[in-house]
Amino acid sequence: MTKTSPLVKFIIWLVLSSAAGCGMVIMAIYLYLVPNLPDTEALRDIELQTPLRVYASDGLLISEFGEKRRNPISYADTPPLFIQALLASEDDGFFEHSGIDLKGLTRAAVELVRTGKKKSGGSTITMQVAKNYYLSSEKTFTRKFTEILLALKIEQSLSKEEILELYINKIYLGKRAYGIEAAAQVYYGRSIKDLSLAQLAMIAGLPQAPSAANPINSPKRAVDRRNYVLARMRNLDKISEEEFQQALREPDVARYHGPTTEVDAPYIAEMVRQEMVDRFGDQAYTGGYSVYTTVNSKRQTAASKALQQGLINYDREHGYRRSEPEFSLVELTPENDNPLLREWFAAADSRFDIDWPSTLEEWDNYIRQQGDFGLLTPAIVADVRKDGAWTYSDNGFLWLPFSGMTWARPYLSVDSVGQDPKNALEVVSIGQKIWLQKTANGLELGQMPKAEGAIVSLNPNDGGIEALVGGFSFSANKFNRVIQAERQPGSAFKPFIYSAALANGFTPASIINDAPVVFEDASLENTWRPENHNGKFYGPTRLREALYKSQNLVSIRILKQIGTRTAIRYVEPFGFDGKKLNNDLSLALGSSAVTPMELATGYCVLANGGYAVKPYLIQRIEDDQGTRLFTARPAVVCRDCDDTDDTTEAEIMQPAEAPLIATEEPDTFALAPTAIDAFEPTPEPTKAELDDALPIIPAAQVMDPRIHYLMVSMLQDVVRRGTGKRALALNRHDLAGKTGTTNDQKDAWFSGFSPDLVTTTWIGFDQPQTLGRWAFGSNTALPIWVDYMKTALEGVAEHPFEQPPGIVSVRIDPETGELARPGQRNAIFEYFRQEDVPTEVSPSEKNNAPGDYSTNEVIPEQLF
Template identity: 65%
Template structure:
């Protein structure tokens, strides 16, 4: 007893001293670290890094950009089942402790003493919030003490709900997913609210090892972790035994889901991305901007389909190019013995194929191929007399011989070979091909070599409704809609004719369609332009010349107006002056412009004569939905009142509409519209009649040697330009013209884009009159003349002279023309 008392006294003093030492040490550490501790109240104002998201005008996701995929949720939006799973997995005492778990820390300390290694940190969710938002991941005692003190302070400033909200939105869960909503989208393609118990437990188990133990990288380890979470939930009476049994037996259903685009508009998305980075720098990728474009989702989908369908048809019409890449056939490993050597020489090669290994490799190849819209990749597995079996991402399917009858061998752009006699003439096992899905079933396809673009604008203000810069950006990211300068050919003639009408010509003006010769020391050879038909029509009314697309008439009217004067007139339509040739080649569309620039010019024709500027971004919002930018485009308005001004400052009202400037006289505009409508009803644009509308106008364009094919056209509600050609200008073939190559794509697109827009007439302005004229001379028709036609004129331009009796037509039904002697123009 005597010995025991001093010993107990010693132990008591020892424990007291140890506690005091720990307390003093803790105070010292706090005094040392406290000045550098961040303010926990900043967590309420912290901005999470969220990606840039791009939407259509009707709110459909086009794309997102940024390294971190995140969809923040409020605490009220977190499913209770997930909260239970997370707490069971990470911190079941979260709602009771003060920010630190003393038992967990003690357990971590004992492990460190026993093993000499830091295996667990005893971290609570609050401590993890402190680390994730303020600290690094280095495993040091200083960082750990800082984490503990921060956790204690965070608990003083924030509620448990606020802490949990910060945690579930910040935590990294693998595959670029930050936060539980992003993880649900990445692994299951659903919202966290749509997941079942097994899937929720899978995500709740990810924080421990998100890269190494996620269900895509390591399904077996992920199942073990998921079932641990479920077992903890069962132990804590969060779920029943039946729920546990069902969830623990559930198979892994996770697979990678990239950003889910609701409409395909990659060229639009890239244009927005560049603009946002130019304006906001790297913050564009992390600040959570939401950009709403002017693009209409229905129109964009129609544009994608129309351009791809048109290019695929052009490609089929020019023959089958045997694919170069061949998928490897894996052969069986056979022991090389003398007994088998002779048999192997005679054996059919197909018996040597290791099909399980081959199909596994081919599946991997198919999964690695990019989406190409209307066509999907496939690999030929077997070729039969009636067709072929092909492997696609969703399994094997039958491709009948009828689906490959078009595959006549490509010889050159103008020549194709004979129709195949059997599938073996086209396909062989291992060949990598493409399949197009059509209403009649699968169709053999190939990636087109010809390219194209489609641009569609709302003419009233220049809002881009649809834009496609090529067959697919996965094959080539070059945006032909805004980056490719190509000669528009005859599609440019409406601007030459507009300049002529503005400078004294009328639709009835007679121009001689006869040969011309250009002698110029700057040219290597004499230039002798011709009409596409190779014919000369003699004296021709301006209206006829436009819908027949007669080149020689265009040259003559530009020669009379003057190239420089014409350029001064045309430039305000939206064409950069430096791109316009100041010579007579301008009349034939030899000045290279982009599809967007041509569409901008045609918008002036469609909207009544007002210059509008194309724009793509309608508004920008921050991550909280606050408006940062709202577009205020200039609007074409014929009878709009003048903008309201502030009586004090005299400045225009900041919210008033901005009026687009008029660059085309309204009467000239009306005459031009009536002529361009004739292109559709009587000329090279007649394929558009299938749309059964009376408000369509436009112009075909085909350049020398058929290197470019165009159609540019419009209604009062919509403008669209279509271009088809090769990136390196070579001929599309002797049968390729704007009327049969570009126009069908335009018709396909406009049929959908205008489906809900009834035809609208063009309003006839004051000062326009319709009179009867002689169709041969353009003069006033004689009284009772049987072949007289009506023509529109400005009042002051009505012909004063009566026509003489008409000449007798020649053998081709055209008025007799004088002998065609080439005229020299300089």
């Protein structure tokens, strides 16, 4: 029997002691860490941070907000080929191991002992799930041991498919994309289910270095990683040789795709964002809420284009503001001191002596920094000739012909422009920043308008916002003029004064003297001498005629007769703040500042039969599971409703967890009657079902139907024969509205409607200044309205305004407003409330011929 040498015994003892010591350390770590491990069952109900998404009423995406772009996808909906690519890249033994890879961990430990550096972590996908959902990214042994123990626990609680689903939805893949579906959208603009094999391999290879080696930041590294994943798939026989070779040859087309917005409505998106933050705080950005608005995507798109084109047209009419060149072409320089090379450069034509890579790099940086400006695209002039210019934009080099610049007469002042340009050299210069616009006539020179505008379109039957654009470009200026800009509406406010007059004894045939007046009022700083926009006076005028001709002095006189306080009390229920309305006669001319939204709200009453509605934007809010949290309950025009609903605003805004259908006994719910032998409790109704079952809230009627009909008929005459004639281009008979222009043409308005849609447009400068001598509501704001309504009412049948009982039509003398004489040839028909029909017959000859009030010889009437 041989004796074991003392050295061998020592070595054996040392190994056993070390193993025992390691075992005790591991046991101690295990006993220390296990009690603190989280419950992995909670992973089944984990809530991933997903962004806030805003949709139009038809489900098209308007915008999304949140630091993390995420689109959760189920394991069942994930392409099997992607699963194979992911496992080949990250963990090919995933379906065999129990959560940890002993071989990989051992290899990592040996590398750490041998080199002193951590080269590989030996992490499995399960371990990465444990780290991503529960642990930090700190590199400590305690964190690693906890990760291993958690992985083992997760494997006991969840199936392999559930673990993979958690992983593919949580993992960061660069460019704010979390999860594979978000990454597919960010890099390729498509769903993961629509990607090719090469693209799937690209996404599968991103987890290793998502920021440094994604196909946008580092295309070459990303393609190398993609090819490695493909090679691994081939070695594991997951793809054929033919598939492998074809995928290797496929060029990568990845580029950054921002949020895939389908509707251009940034001002709407910002309104929703502010409302959601008010309701949910910072959780609004991470809770995965989906907000469905009242916005009609077709009308919203039309509104954006109409407003932009209208502002561009106005700006062009006032001339081109040429800017100085800001960029220079980078010229080539000799790389050494060769005299012959220097001599060649000196003699070379400078037009062809350009370092284009360096030049375009600078230009690209500028273009990338520009936002979205809708119809206009930023560009830089690269070369100019007489017949046009080469320009550089995000679409590369584009030829801008001189025919697209002929409009560019130099701007001299708001009322004058210079001569027509003779060639392109007179318009643009090399290195100049310009704007381009694609039109039906080809590429044209554009210009960023200095004037601003707004357009808002409401459903008059419930106040739903159908379209809203708060300015030319949200990228250039986030000020929302629809709800923030308070401007004088001018004559666009007159319909409300006329409505008050009709409710206080006036008729459309009432005769008012359109003659000069002067005011000496203590509330006014100076003597006020109002006049009509053309400086003329028309003498005795019927109320109807005065409205469609927009005669200021008639408006002042009728307001004087009914009283400003009476008028304010009358129009307040239309949606105006009475405290903001001027309590003096200037109210008749629209001197009280209102927002376009407030004016449109008032016009809803004129469009819907006399009912007050409030604008609203959010139809419903859903959580990330599709559960409805909020449903709007606006007051709705209901002509057949007799009973009113006393539901309070607090009840309308109740949270989803509020008690539902409670019976007399607390904490119980009503049960539907069932057969005794098959008695089963009825499932508790969802909030969505309860919301849908609630009765409507009838809108309050604030205008007599007969007054409403008279007012609408007068506003229809504004379109048929007055300042709103341009609206006749729509070839409809159910349109009405009113233009508005303020003093010195600082604001131009048109508010018009059909029974189905109310739209208000406004144009002006943010810092009030004149739009020009010839700028009026009729030729500046109205064309935008017409352009928009052409699309907005497409396919909408004409809907005549119904004549209510108590309205009669009689023949009158147009000069006196009294009943026409038998056989009178110039008699016209006029509408009256039955009790307001004239009783006197017009005399056969007028006692007084209408005077000429157009001269300054007439002594103004003093009104105090």
